[in-house]
Amino acid sequence: MxxxxxxxxxxxxxxxxxxxxxxxxxxxxxxxxxxxxxxxxxxxxxxxxxxxxxxxxxxxxxxxxxxxxxxxxxxxxxxxxxxxxxxxxxxxxxxxxxxxxxxxxxxxxxxxxxxxxxxxxxxxxxxxxxxxxxxxxxxxxxxxxxxxxxxxxxxxxxxxxxxxxxxxxxxxxxxxxxxxxxxxxxxxxxxxxxxxxxxxxxxxxxxxxxxxxxxxxxxxxxYPVKAQKAPVPEVQVAVAVIEREDGRLLVQRRPPSGLLGGLWEFPGGKIEAGESPAEACAREVREELGVEVHPIHEITVIRHAYSHFRIVMSAWSCRLASGVPATTNGEPCLWVTRDQLADFAFPRANRRLIELITQETD
DNA sequence: CATTCGTGGCA
DNA sequence: TTGCCAAGAAT
CATH class of the missing domain: 1.10.340.30 (Hypothetical protein; domain 2)
Incomplete structure (x- = not known):
């Protein structure tokens, strides 16, 4: 040339x-x-x-x-x-x-x-x-x-x-x-x-x-010329902040690969069609941890954008109704104090939720 | 070759 | 508020 x-x-x-x-x-x-x-x-x-x-x-x-x-x-x-x-x-x-x-x-x-x-x-x-x-x-x-x-x-x-x-x-x-x-x-x-x-x-x-x-x-x-990207879908999500009598909160680790692999999080998941956030919250906890919880009140709603979709996360304060939580996917779950939350790696949206629940009396 | 994988700054 | 995008790699 x-x-x-x-x-x-x-x-x-x-x-x-x-x-x-x-x-x-x-x-x-x-x-x-x-x-x-x-x-x-x-x-x-x-x-x-x-x-x-x-x-x-x-x-x-x-x-x-x-x-x-x-x-x-x-x-x-x-x-x-x-x-x-x-x-x-x-x-x-x-x-x-x-x-x-x-x-x-x-x-x-x-x-x-x-x-x-x-x-x-x-x-x-x-x-x-x-x-x-x-x-x-x-x-x-x-x-x-x-x-x-x-x-x-x-x-x-x-x-x-x-x-x-x-x-x-x-x-x-x-x-x-x-x-x-x-x-x-x-x-x-x-x-x-x-x-x-x-x-x-x-x-x-x-x-x-x-x-x-x-x-x-x-x-x-x-320049540079790029093909335009597809619009990102929005997903409704519910998460459970389960507090035990001694004040400890339940957290679990995500699978080692994929989205946010290896990070810790509050249990929860996608809200299905026709389902309320509280219902989704209880269902996800049942599926992931094999226990029943009562969602008490909605703590907050957090919007967050990932690389190829965005979520609207409804966070619920929950009480354990019965049973001992154990993950069904083999990953660990733990009861931790609020102070200990700083020692685990959390996704951004979870960390923002943690900031809320640790500075308030809840 | 297309999709999946975070987050924060900026117009 | 929304969309775009930034010193890419793995699948």
């Missing part, structure tokens, strides 16, 4: 000069620790820097190296991940850490293929960790780079399509500065995150503006 505006050498140079003065001071950039690079890249999957920042500090403090992470309990890892979302990332980090200790003597693999074999490490993360921590000449292709390149080349095709992704990856690889792949990759993502933003891009501050095909005709906000 013949280059417009900027030669590849000029592209690399302008990007490099810009990044040398505009790079944000981020904690995982202060040293070159493959472990920290790995943790940060996993945290940054589908997650903004501002949101990941406090989690990174806390996580590497709690688990300073691969061995510490490998020796930790999953519950402890999830507790440190609580609120960050996509909890499969935390489960995979934990699995991968044990794999690294068992199969690689505690050393993070320094090759693209070695990295990709770790659970939770895909094309992007293998390229990112490989280039940043080990200097491998692998171009990253994340949402930032896709946005920068589709604007730079005015790519009219749907970036969700595999052939388009492959072409973009080749383009990124051709532009990659082989003398400093890690810094080049970071610079590309930094441009996307701070200048070439989805809305209101700061083209006047862009180091590669003079080569940008979209900016030439003012169409930068039309």
């Amino acid at each position: 013949a280059e417009r505006g900027l030669t590849i050498a000029e592209f690399r140079r302008r990007l490099s000069v810009w990044f040398s003065s505009r790079a944000r001071d981020l904690p995982w950039r202060r040293g070159v620790d493959p472990y920290q690079t790995w943790i940060s890249e996993v945290m940054l999957q589908q997650t903004r820097v501002d949101q990941a920042l406090p989690y990174f500090e806390r996580f590497v403090d709690a688990f300073p190296d691969v061995r510490a992470l490998a020796e930790a309990e999953l519950d402890e890892v999830l507790l440190n991940w609580e609120g960050l979302g996509y909890y499969g990332r935390a489960r995979n980090l934990h699995l991968a850490a044990r794999q690294v200790v068992r199969d690689h003597g505690g050393q993070i693999p320094g090759t693209y293929d070695g990295l990709k074999q770790l659970p939770g490490v895909g094309d992007y993360t293998a390229s990112a960790v490989g280039s940043l921590a080990f200097g491998l000449p692998e171009a990253v292709l994340d949402g930032n780079v896709i946005r920068v390149l589709t604007r730079y080349d005015a790519v009219p095709d749907d970036v969700g399509r595999s052939p388009v992704r492959r072409q973009l990856r080749r383009r990124a690889q051709a532009l990659l500065d082989p003398t400093n792949p890690g810094t080049h990759n970071e610079a590309m993502m930094e441009v996307g995150a701070t200048v070439c933003t989805p809305r209101n891009p700061r083209c006047a501050e862009c180091p590669i503006q003079s080569g940008c095909a979209a900016h030439l005709v003012g169409s930068q906000e039309q």
Whole structure:
């Protein structure tokens, strides 16, 4: 492809000069620790820097190296991940850490293929960790780079399509500065995150503006082209806050995979058609724990959006009528004090409910 | 190739 | 209030 505006050498140079003065001071950039690079890249999957920042500090403090992470309990890892979302990332980090200790003597693999074999490490993360921590000449292709390149080349095709992704990856690889792949990759993502933003891009501050095909005709906000997503359905949910005579509350652990896998929660579930929230509450507790409860009063209603659906959660204060709760799915359930609720990883919607019931006298 | 998997910020 | 979307991976 013949280059417009900027030669590849000029592209690399302008990007490099810009990044040398505009790079944000981020904690995982202060040293070159493959472990920290790995943790940060996993945290940054589908997650903004501002949101990941406090989690990174806390996580590497709690688990300073691969061995510490490998020796930790999953519950402890999830507790440190609580609120960050996509909890499969935390489960995979934990699995991968044990794999690294068992199969690689505690050393993070320094090759693209070695990295990709770790659970939770895909094309992007293998390229990112490989280039940043080990200097491998692998171009990253994340949402930032896709946005920068589709604007730079005015790519009219749907970036969700595999052939388009492959072409973009080749383009990124051709532009990659082989003398400093890690810094080049970071610079590309930094441009996307701070200048070439989805809305209101700061083209006047862009180091590669003079080569940008979209900016030439003012169409930068039309890229990247994406197929529109289906609207998210809304689900009505009822949960039971069951309080025992001694004040302890009943919580259970979710199955180890799937939505919010491994997190703890108050029992409950979907409200079926024609069913009241209180009825659903009692039925779910009966099905999940084999006991009868009396819903006393509705504590609150919490609306919450997940990635592909949203819920309206009706929370009910309940009394145990009879029986000893035991889960029917083999996962543990526990009577815990209100203070102990801080020691278990809960989904966001549950945590908001906990904030309510622990600050009031109920 | 399409779907599943969180959360918070922003217009 | 709603929709969009952000340093993707697994299935």
